[in-house]
Amino acid sequence: MLDNFGGNGVPVAAMKTELCGWGVVAAESINKGDFIIEYIGEVIDDALGEKRLWDMKYKGDKNFYMCELRKDFTIDATFKGNLSRFLNHSCDPNCKLEKWNPSCVGQSRFLS
16 A cells, blocks of 8 residues: 655555564655655543553553654554554664644654
């Protein structure tokens, strides 16, 4: 499944690996500093984030996709996210998450 959200980023696809679960591969070359994809998910507070983490631990889930932007402001991509939740899940990550807020609160994006 390719995803680039209307051409705003680089087309990427989810890929299942043998040893490390899901990851993301680019469908084309990426230059350093290029915008790849926006990190999308539910905006939740600390209390809900902690509850979800304990629920996942109780169920035996080993993977969670939460990005804490600041105290009491987390983006949870576990249930309502996009492919960005699989970025940098490697032994040698090659992207960075940048807090970005041009017009709305809490946007984050991945750059190469």
